[in-house]
Amino acid sequence: MKISDIIALGLWPESKKTTSLKGIDELENLGYNLFYIGKNADLYTCPGDESKVLLVRSDRCSVFDIPLNLEIEGKGVSQTAISNNGAKFAKNLGIRTAILDETVDNLKVSSRCQMMELCKPLEAEVDGELVQFELIFRNYLTGSLFEATQNGNDPYGLNLPKDLKEWSKFENPLFTPTTKGVKDIPLNSQKVRELFPEIISSLENLFKQFTQFAYNNGIIVVDTKLEVFVNSKGEWVLGDEVLTPESSRFISKEDFDAQNYISMDKQILRDFGKAQNWKEQAKDLKSGEKLEVNVPQEIKDKILSGYTTILERLN
Template sequence: MVEPVETPETSVTPFAGREDVVLVVASDRISAFDQILASEIPDKGRILTQLSLWWFDQLHVANHVVATTVEDGVPAAVAGRAMVCRRLDMFPIECIARGYLTGSGLAEYRQSRTVCGLPLPDGLEDGSRLGEAIFTPSAKAEVGEHDENITFAAMADTIGQTPAEQLRALTLEVYARAEQIARERGIILADTKVEFGVDPEGVITLGDEVLTPDSSRFWDATLWAPGHAQASFDKQYVRDWLAGPASGWDRASNAPAPALPADVVARTRARYVEAYERLTGRHFV
């Protein structure tokens, strides 16, 4: 069995000698442009874990969570940012649903009027809402390498036609449910990445984190206007700072990304907290 996804931002370790579950712990580290930054975002691991758990409760899809509290065995040292989860045989695919055009999808659209091979109408801009959400998978890369956007046909060649169709349907189901919930709270869910695996009983199961500021684009619905970058509650703020002149970083130089200034760290944390509070209606302590 392959364990739930592990990255430098998330550790996956055996749990209490059991072979059927693992302990998944989210750290405060943050990545951008396929690099793990030296800076950390305070409370990020807690925010992402608690927001994921809230979303798991809103969705009607099987997920990998087994236990979340100290009483159920989560070590006190990582309580609040850890989950005991079932081991899953993970699909080597990042399942992405897009309801709006931006990011790498916009870059491809500007070249070919397609996203992952799916044709889109002329006249769309950065931030344009699509007529209906689209499924645009990517192939997982090793840590530090670029994930590769692929067509649905390439995905089916990799994992099989039936599983590919199931993942597409589940991804769009998750997006549709979450987009509605977010919109009711004044937030646009522009796109999101989810990951699935198969549990020991053969059930396709939602794993990893879900619908967080690290895996999704959240925009302020009151400020949304196509044609430019949107006001966001996610790590796009970090990407924008790194790509801008203030960072002094040349992405093409292969030099490591610079540390984030204190004000960028603070503003990023504030965006994550606001996303959590606006979506859940809870106060983050």
């Protein structure tokens, strides 16, 4: 299927610019054609007429939506395996994902590849505006939500007690949806539940079940972001980042019990980037440019070690 066919099906947003660059030789020679270069992964059209694409993860890194010149060798392979495990966990609970069972075997890049069903983002009108969604579930009060409660704000209409301390655990996970875009804007939790009652109920159960599974295997799940898409049949499906360190915050149980709240994911890189003022540096970047950063090997090793531990414990 050609990129023009994908666009004609209405399954590719016009806002995402395609590329005419050539991709990996062994894929191009088999009829897979690079058409989109993302911050961390690339997409290829597939031979034949089926509405699917091949996602190939790289070792590239990004934080704060800033593309970096940084690569961490092995990250893409670990991330792909964790993503496959998350998709399998969801499927075992009867939740469809965009990741297809079909694989690309016997290639150097096979361990980085996922065959994906072509889908479009779930959209709905909220307060008179058509929006796409990021559906976030939280087990603990921390991060931006803690800051909001400290400042007396209630961005999701949750009516939380104002005296809650950071890292308070919720008896039931909190649902804190936002819009998906250049800037994620908080949405009223109850309104989004009423829009998609079956979807939110299913995802809430997924989050609860996964939280318990991860806990039993030595990992605390702080929160996760789930993105819902609609396939060509009109069915809702989850995207490729399901219960992964790219979409969730994981802390090893031994660290959490010691009140050492260091996430086993790219939060390590975020914290380093924050200290190095990357957001300010990135303001002068032109379209397509990457921020030149110098990350010590010990930070790279720590990030990769987190991914490896997550894969080992949740496999």
